Amino acid sequence: MPTSAPDPAPLPLNPGGFDELLAAARVVSLPMRVKFRGITTREALLLHGPAGWAEFSPFPEYGDAESSRWLAAAIEAGWHGFPEPLRTSIPVNATVPAIPAERVPEILARFGRVDAVKIKVAEAGQTLEDDAARVAAVRDALPEAAVRVDANGGWDVDSAVAALTRLAGVGLEYAEQPVPDIAGLAEVRRRLRAAGVPVQIAADESVRKEEDPLKVARAGAADLIVVKVAPLGGVRRALEIVTAAGLPAVVSSALDTSVGIRAGLALAASLPELPYACGLGTVSLLAADVTPDSQVPDDGAIALRDVAADPALLEEHAASPERRDWWLDRLRRVYVELARTR
16 A cells, blocks of 8 residues: 655755756757647756756746745755665657657657657547557567556546557557546546456656655556656655655656756666656757757666756757746746745
8 A cells, every 4th residue: 555645854945945947947948859848848947056957947837836846856856866866777669649650650769769659639629540550550560669658637537448548559568647537546446457458657747746656556557656856856856756655656757858868867767666668758859959969878777977057058058038038037937936845
């Protein structure tokens, strides 16, 4: 049974306060190779602290309270550093967006050799036929790879059961967040088991967007959990949640630059067990990065190493003055919110 979510004393804020963050802030706008999560450009605010580079990049629609966990994770990375690693190489999956099936080989080619692939499904405006064609194209291209699908909560229970029953024919490793709520996850899991459909259920949004990230484990609604450093408030906090949940964990990214991916790799490197390839290869979906030595897979894995943003690339991909001002104002508001909770 999962234990109660631990509530240790949080890491202190940076000693120099907001002015220190403001002085270190650089805002970039990076083009993407394909539309992902409905966007074609990824914006991020980067910080440089005494422990290294850090990233603050909650998506624009996130409110200040939710974004404060992302800032806590950035302060951990830049001012406190990461726990000691248990491994130095992290297996990663390729990620296939909700693209037409004929584009699957093109996308997979950007990841090199991989042993696992995550495929986006349940995209608004698309059909189950689109999903099935995309999944089949991946299986045709990589007959031996582990295949998992991610619906981002895009189905209702009946649609999820029908879709996963059909897609299970390719040998799905698991389905990530097929429906939006915890009760729905539990029902999908129950109905698939009753029907003998061998698809595990993974919870993502039901962990990182819940006030109580362990609720999904207590409800028996998932076989494994997906954890992301920034939305959970940092590497140390994510480690505590995984331990308390008592479920296998997959470390994933939030479409980060290589600086943000470094934090995800730190989490994956610190977990006692790492049974699944991680969703940390998403820099391959970006057409530009903040370092010339990007954190991308090599032979199905990424080596653990530090990352430094390159001044020339920060300048080349600097956001417009209007967007920079938007991010700096957001940083100020979120810092106030974070300080209020400490």
